[in-house]
Amino acid sequence: MAKVIASQLRKGNVVEIDEKLYVILRAENFHPGKGTPVTQIDMRRISDGVKVSDRWKTTDSVERAHVEQSEFQFLYADGEGYHFMNPETYEQVAVAEDVVGDSKVWLQDGMLCHLAVHNEVAIALDLPQKVTVEIVETEPVVKGQTASSSYKPAMADNGVRVMVPPHIGVGTRVVVNTEDATYVERAKD
CATH class of the missing domain: 2.40.50.140 (Nucleic acid-binding proteins)
Known part of the structure; x- marks a missing residue:
């Protein structure tokens, strides 16, 4: 785990708050003319998919979870979820439907995507642009x-x-x- 200041958080980062992991969906810094600059964060709790909004001072420190970003190839979808394979190690990963979310309509056979993996569980999917x-x-x-x-x-x-x-x-x-x-x-x- 590494501590970072709130203003450095970006979409796709994974943070730990109260021993729960959250993936950042949107991060925006506000610098009002008077007052303290703040960072507005929209995030999804990984354990149950609940969306949460929070606001911190830009200088507040936040625990950033160690997440491996790897390129995976989409294989197929079935009742267990969406199946991806690491093209280098041929290791396969089943990704839950709530992690894939609305991105499922864009998945095509053989498509290369980036998966964020934490403790051998896929927690975020990043599609090609x-x-x-x-x-x-x-x-x-x-x-x-x-x-x-x-x-x-x-x-x-x-x-x-x-x-x-x-x-x-x-x-x-x-x-x-x-x-x-x-x-x-x-x-x-």
Whole structure:
């Protein structure tokens, strides 16, 4: 365990408070004109998944838990959870559904992800920033509709709704940002 000051906490860090582990979901520092600067933290308790918000002075010290960050390859999902494999050691890890959370729609066979492991238990999953998906449903292209600012709704093969430019049709592979499901570009494959 290492002590750090609250202003150094970032998304994905794991801290220990009252002998319980929490993963940081959001950390924001506020510096008001008058008064003490504070750090607002949104975190999830790892043991039961409860979300908690807390506020500390930026100089308060917090116990940061030792967590191994390793790259794992997604294999498959079943009743036991989501299965990942370390590509170097071939060690497999089953990750609970509450750890994967909303990220499950982006998981693809063979995808490389970063897993945070504490005491041989996966506690946090970090996806690649961008993934490639195929458009399976969208409105047809309207002739003359070339304004670059106009977007149309489309459904990706993983079930996520994405706003795409008018020239994107069914069967087109596109790159999407996993954090907010926004269109990035047409896939180059």
